[in-house]
Amino acid sequence: MMRVGEIAVGRSGDKGEKLDLTLVALNAENYAWLEKRLTASVAQAAIARVMPGEVTRYEVPGLFALKFVIEGALPGGVYATLHAGLHWQKAAIWVLLDLEID
Amino acid sequence: MQERTVAAGAGFAGDRTEQAVALAASGKVHAIGLECLAERTIVPGLRAREIDPEAGYDPRLERRLKPLLHVAFSNSCRVVSNLGAANPLAAGAKIARLARDLGCSGLKSAAVIGDDVMALADNIDWEVDFEGNLLGAHAYLGVDTIAPAVEGGADVIVTGRVADSALFSAEPLPILVNHDDALAGATAIGHLLECTGQVTGGNFEMPDGGSLSAKDFANLGFPLARVFADGTAELGLLDGAPGRIDRLTCALQLLYEVHDPSAYITPDGILDLTGITFDEVGVNRVRVSGARFRGKPKTLKVSGFVQQPGFVADIEIGYAGTHALNRGQIAADTLRMRLDDIPQDHIRIDLVGVDSTLGLASLPPANRMPEVRLHVSARCPDAELAQIIEDEVYSLTLSGPAGGGSVRSERRPSLAVVDGLIDRNLVKTEIVWETA
Numbered sequence: 001m002m003r004v005g006e007i008a009v010g011r012s013g014d015k016g017e018k019l020d021l022t023l024v025a026l027n028a029e030n031y032a033w034l035e036k037r038l039t040a041s042v043a044q045a046a047i048a049r050v051m052p053g054e055v056t057r058y059e060v061p062g063l064f065a066l067k068f069v070i071e072g073a074l075p076g077g078v079y080a081t082l083h084a085g086l087h088w089q090k091a092a093i094w095v096l097l098d099l100e101i102d
Numbered sequence: 103m104q105e106r107t108v109a110a111g112a113g114f115a116g117d118r119t120e121q122a123v124a125l126a127a128s129g130k131v132h133a134i135g136l137e138c139l140a141e142r143t144i145v146p147g148l149r150a151r152e153i154d155p156e157a158g159y160d161p162r163l164e165r166r167l168k169p170l171l172h173v174a175f176s177n178s179c180r181v182v183s184n185l186g187a188a189n190p191l192a193a194g195a196k197i198a199r200l201a202r203d204l205g206c207s208g209l210k211s212a213a214v215i216g217d218d219v220m221a222l223a224d225n226i227d228w229e230v231d232f233e234g235n236l237l238g239a240h241a242y243l244g245v246d247t248i249a250p251a252v253e254g255g256a257d258v259i260v261t262g263r264v265a266d267s268a269l270f271s272a273e274p275l276p277i278l279v280n281h282d283d284a285l286a287g288a289t290a291i292g293h294l295l296e297c298t299g300q301v302t303g304g305n306f307e308m309p310d311g312g313s314l315s316a317k318d319f320a321n322l323g324f325p326l327a328r329v330f331a332d333g334t335a336e337l338g339l340l341d342g343a344p345g346r347i348d349r350l351t352c353a354l355q356l357l358y359e360v361h362d363p364s365a366y367i368t369p370d371g372i373l374d375l376t377g378i379t380f381d382e383v384g385v386n387r388v389r390v391s392g393a394r395f396r397g398k399p400k401t402l403k404v405s406g407f408v409q410q411p412g413f414v415a416d417i418e419i420g421y422a423g424t425h426a427l428n429r430g431q432i433a434a435d436t437l438r439m440r441l442d443d444i445p446q447d448h449i450r451i452d453l454v455g456v457d458s459t460l461g462l463a464s465l466p467p468a469n470r471m472p473e474v475r476l477h478v479s480a481r482c483p484d485a486e487l488a489q490i491i492e493d494e495v496y497s498l499t500l501s502g503p504a505g506g507g508s509v510r511s512e513r514r515p516s517l518a519v520v521d522g523l524i525d526r527n528l529v530k531t532e533i534v535w536e537t538a
Contacts, residue, residue: 024350082449
């Protein structure tokens with residue numbers, strides 16, 4: 001078992017109703033490990049506990065990066081949220097960083 | 103090879119003001135971009151403009167430009183900003199007056215007009231159907247609309263809605279050769295710069311929890327980039343400015359909010375960012391190259407704002423001391439019973455400090471939480487329901503678990519952002535000049 005956040009850094013973003021999560025692995029070996037294991041469906045299962053939406057994964061091997069874009073994750077956009085205050089989604093990357101994978 | 107140095111002086115309307123002044127004062131910067139217009143920031147501007155035709159630009163314009171204008175003008179550093187918000191025309195006139203007051207005689211300001219496409223609303227192809235009142239519709243303009251102001255020698259260029267990256271790519275535009283890929287490069291650099299501290303070590307943590315110190319965050323340097331004629335660049339900080347620029351901070355910012363990295367859609371081109379490389383050529387100095395151009399979109403993105411009736415009521419009450427977590431959980435369950443007639447998808451009840459951010463994906467709480475806050479947000483069709491929910495939370499102080507207190511509440515208007523597209527040929531822009 002390895003926590004994703006031990007081998008990658010990450011950041012959350014958004015646009016409209018979409019959530020946009022980026023992970024950048026520390027090196028090529030870490031990237032290969034993540035690329036193989038952190039599939040769209042693994043990410044989907046983790047993210048579904050927090051928000052709705054279909055997950056699409058994009059790979060950028062040259063930057064050791066994976067992106068996960070979740071359609072409809074922020075219904076009505078960030079200002080329509082029922083979370084405490086605004087912009088809870090800035091912390092959403094920890095759903096992936098705290099994921100433990102075999 | 104020709105080059106232009108461009109810096110980022112603001113990444114949102116309320117960003118710190120002193121870094122822009124330091125960058126302009128360095129004498130090394132040809133243009134400083136101030137990105138001050140988030141999606142929603144334009145809405146208060148629209149409301150202000152309705153009341154006063156001379157208002158509607160960002161109310162922080164004076165606070166931001168007063169310390170900057172003279173320093174920038176005397177160092178031949180152009181200022182490019184979307185501070186114009188809902189009224190760039192009035193902002194241009196205001197800047198000329200401000201410049202006169204500050205003794206910047208001869209300063210030329212240029213306002214870029216035409217992003218407001220409300221009059222073309224029938225031609226906007228909205229992504230979703232919406233109910234409610236459309237407050238405004240603004241197209242994301244490209245760098246081509248700013249270029250005439252650069253060519254005309256404007257000292258300050260003020261816009262409404264433009265692509266954030268265009269605030270930074272406008273300066274190097276005239277020197278670019280092999281135009282398409284070079285423009286893609288300059289646009290990507292703009293994207294790297296537009297969130298200021300996010301590329302210099304802000305909003306960044308290493309796997310071991312390492313980040314900059316509080317002292318460095320408090321004085322965080324904002325980035326500058328030497329942009330070369332081929333659209334490559336070298337990103338850096340002013341000498342002595344605290345911060346961190348490396349492969350990791352650059353990769354996170356490059357990919358920030360771009361969705362598909364092989365087809366990042368901007369008005370200036372669809373960019374393929376997947377071939378970009380970051381070479382660390384020195385301490386906090388990174389060479390950026392490899393952006394590719396994949397065609398120019400025929401449409402512009404439009405951002406619309408829809409006012410829906412009612413509010414989101416957002417209320418909290420705190421519990422502290424021994425058993426605080428238990429009392430917070432009982433209070434939450436009590437409130438769920440009291441408010442069980444509100445539809446499930448219109449209300450959210452959780453504990454701040456436990457699961458208010460990540461819900462079921464939250465880490466387990468400690469057994470002895472020194473304090474927790476119960477939070478409830480609900481979509482309320484009218485003020486009366488908002489008041490009832492606020493009163494129900496306050497009732498917990500008398501008829502709920504012991505020691506509930508520190509209540510706070512707010513009501514936010516129910517505002518939805520809707521995206522659409524418009525044929526770019528329909529959007530006509532112009533430049534309005536003023537001289538101090």
